[in-house]
Amino acid sequence: MASRFNVASACGAAALVLALGATGCSHADTPERQSSEQLPTTASVLAAASEADWRGVDPGHTLYMDFADGARVVIELAPGFAPRHAANIQALVRAGWFDGALITRSQDNYVAQWGRPDDVEAGDRGEALDHVPAEFDRALDGLGWTSLEDGDVYAPQVGWVDGFPAARDPATGRAWLAHCYGMVGAGRGMAADSSDGSQLYAVTGHSPRHLDRNITVVGRVLSGIEHLSALPRGTGALGFYEEPGQRVPITRVVMAADLPASERLGLQVLRTDTETFEQLIRARRHRNEDWFIDPVGRVELCNVPLPVRTHGG
Amino acid sequence: MASRFNVASACGAAALVLALGATGCSHADTPERQSSEQLPTTASVLAAASEADWRGVDPGHTLYMDFADGARVVIELAPGFAPRHAANIQALVRAGWFDGALITRSQDNYVAQWGRPDDVEAGDRGEALDHVPAEFDRALDGLGWTSLEDGDVYAPQVGWVDGFPAARDPATGRAWLAHCYGMVGAGRGMAADSSDGSQLYAVTGHSPRHLDRNITVVGRVLSGIEHLSALPRGTGALGFYEEPGQRVPITRVVMAADLPASERLGLQVLRTDTETFEQLIRARRHRNEDWFIDPVGRVELCNVPLPVRTHGG
Incomplete structure (x- = not known):
């Protein structure tokens, strides 16, 4: 039949x-x-x-990450939450740090991660700082807020700030970005302040909200997340690629503002x-x-x- | 540096x-x-x-879905929640319905889906019924239950039943499986009872819990979800592959019970x-x-x- x-x-x-x-x-x-x-x-x-x-996306806070096959991932930074990381990422991009960087990790139902591992040629950091403070959260004073009244397992209150999913706690007066699918963060080591934006990750699975307030979220993927989420999973622990040849080279990362207007994508996000x-x-x-x-x-x-x-x- | x-x-x-x-x-x-x-x-x-x-996984309720490149997806059916669908899927598997079936859809942050579209040769349905009732939920009476006390946005109560994530509502006396990452359901059309197990999907993104009680969940992927979640995304509406050649052929699906014991994987799940x-x-x-x-x-x-x-x- x-x-x-x-x-x-x-x-x-x-x-x-x-x-x-x-x-x-x-x-x-x-x-x-x-x-x-x-x-x-x-x-x-x-x-x-x-x-x-x-609303238009500020080209000064938008980066285009390009791959050899023509794929492009567009990321909007969130300087309202992570101003020091955003500035450092901009400096790293402009120094060419990410040109020739590699996707080193793809862990199923979790994250894809990229940067410059120790065993590849060091990149130029330009004006980027060697140390930036952790930016896990910020004061909620002065923050525009659209509330979602449906509750949340992880935070007292959740909602959106200027297009980004976020959470807040009136008792502490703090707000932070939420690890929803497609959010981008700055990889760190054991120390809270060991991230500097030179290594980034994007969420590619069920939202790992337990990472909220444990790592600095720097923005979100506006388009092209499928180029990260559909990558073959790494077979090493934590989804790291075990063979250097499995890593995916990033051809170039540019700030949209550094391109001629005719080469910018002109993306808009729903307010x-x-x-x-x-x-x-x-x-x-x-x-x-x-x-x-x-x-x-x-x-x-x-x-x-x-x-x-x-x-x- | x-x-x-x-x-x-x-x-x-x-x-x-x-x-x-x-x-x-x-x-x-x-x-x-x-x-x-x-x-x-x-x-x-x-x-x-x-x-x-x-606990061991009952080979009579476990299916192995194999691909030409050696990839294998293992699915445990949940007859405790969807007995009629589970029985129909078993009949379809044994008739060879899924041998040569195709993955027709991969929608980012949502699902991968497989079956036999109308434009390929019809498969043999064997003893499978042409119609099975919707099995969106079941009576919670007689159901073992491990409760999660942390709350939930979508349901009054959530927890686990014999290794499956689930939800329940004491007010209605009903329980149902939850659409977490890796759960498998039976695709349906507009009518509630239009699924028969001949077309299945697996959740490959942030858990679409709004599907709960709107479609029959039949089980979960025990291993190999990465072979579904890392598929290239379809570029058609809903993530359907636009070109027939983009569809991914399924070589064979068998019930573990129909293999010699030496060929079974011997998987166990944490109780x-x-x-x-x-x-x-x-x-x-x-x-x-x-x-x-x-x-x-x-x-x-x-x-x-x-x-x-x-x-x-």
């Missing part, structure tokens, strides 16, 4: 509803449904967003301090897409998508 | 502490530390586990109804490994590892 499932169309009957926008696959825009249902979905909220709901984003949270909480039978009515911090688009897209 | 990080050893200073057992990298087994610290870590709890803390597992939960909650500076003191359901070993290993 033939399969009753049709996957020739990605929107066919067998298609599991996806994590981010079910763009093009939502049934909410079918005319006969529109007349009877107006419950927002991720796709309908994004379709209705205005230009003002998006998280808007009514549109509140609608997106609700759409993710209630999952009004037709496919869902028993929408749970709650959503976890790391399951709310943070949409990115090309300017004007 | 040379990097100060040493990644020649995976246990070196720059190694981020890992998700599962920091086996071989934990400092807890260093003699001088043992005398001063006895706080349990994941590694020390596992090292102290007895033979009785492990979740033991004091050892309670210690593991505590070790994950408090993260006593030296690397951690600010252990959070709480842990989320999907961040507690469910260790698997080869018998006697």
